[in-house]
Amino acid sequence: MSRRVNQLEQPPLTLEQLANQLPEIWQNIPQHYINNLIRTMPNRVIALRRAIRGGPTSARNVKTLKEKVDVIEIFNKDKLSVRDLAKRFGIGKTQAADIIKNKDVLLSKFHSNINVNEKRSFLREESRNIDRQCYEWFIRARSKNIPLSGTIVKTKAKEIADGLGYRTFSASEGWLQKFRTRHNIAFRTISGEAASVNSADVTTFWEKVPSIIKNYAPKNIYNADETGLFFRAVPNRTHLKRERCIGGKFSKERLTILFCVNIEGHKERPLVIGKMAKPRAFKNINVKELPVTYRWNKKAWMTGELMAE
Structure with missing residues (x-):
């Protein structure tokens, strides 16, 4: 009840306002939520008794x-x-x-994409059927690099539930959060470069890594990766509250940055690649004294020559 009160657009400020709003809040609590509280009450009472006696609240040491x-x-x-x-x-x-x-x-x-810290699954039969079919659909869609928002997943879950005849199922935000937790799913901004990687090639490469590095000392084993810094771009996500989401064109001014570190944690000086040999911002600055190595080309890209250097 307290959580639902705090979620109101205009929370009550006085006891009188709270008393007037509580009946409506109570009526809006889903019946299945109340039924679940009733169903689990015996276990809650047993756990309370154990706690009063100073013993563990659970009779079994359940492992993840x-x-x-x-x-x-x-x-x-x-x-x-x-x-x-x-x-x-x-x-x-x-x-x-x-x-x-x-x-x-x-x-x-x-070895599947599941939450390894989960101890038990308390899903009922109908919920397991919806969960299984929704996750299978999710895997098929992502294998084709189809973007899936939370709204799309909830809509599909409701469609699956209706197809199975579960008319009381509600694909709520709470259901979505638990679905994500069960299957270790995160909703993030899509990286176009990552989508071009062949997962089979990645697996094959990782199988070869131990034999490649076995004759090298840890200090001589490095990992390097480059990233683009769009230093004039505004964020591509925002939280909204009752206003239209209007955005302009994103700036494509960028720098390419190469980071390199070895297994022992020693970091090499970052390599920054720009489009100009002497940017205006470098006026009266000795580039050699910067904490990075600066190079340039017309597209600010990493090239074979720069990598060899």
Whole structure:
């Protein structure tokens, strides 16, 4: 109730205003939310009793997916018995046995794009069906580099629910946040360059990395990447409150910057590439004394000559 009161456009300032608004707030609480509170009340009472007695509020030490994989790795490495695994990780023997029994399923989930810190899934059957189909659709769409906003995902989830006959399903903002958390999804600005990378090539390269670097000392293993700095561009996102979102053209004035660092954390001097040999801003400045190395070409791009240098 307090959260819904705080979300009002005009929160009550007096007790009288609060008393007048509470009935309407109560009526707008979804029935399924109230039903869930009623359904979980016995567990809440049990947890409260345990807390009063000074014991744990949960009878079972529930492990996250990542922690379960740790159990599996120790089992495979040290060949421990179920009893020893239970003692080492502070869990019951039954739980340890279940983890080993379902290790293939757990490892499959771990290597998929799922939230590895999730402990349990409390989704009901109808919610699991919607979640599964929506996630499969999401993966297909992103494999084709189709941009998906939160509104699009919620609309698709509602469409799936209607197709399955679940008329009471509400694709709310809360549902979207939990969907993102379950599947480790983040909504970000799209990078055009990243979309051109072949994931199969990336996987093949990472398999070769250990053999490539095995004969080099850590101080001689570097990672370098370049980025574009549009120093005159305004932000391409904004928070709105009851006004039109109107924007002009984005400035394309840019610098290219190359960053380089080794495994030990030693950072090389950044390389900055501009379009002019002597920009106006460099007047009366000794370029060699800048904390960066400055080079230039007509397009401010990284070239083979600059990389070789």
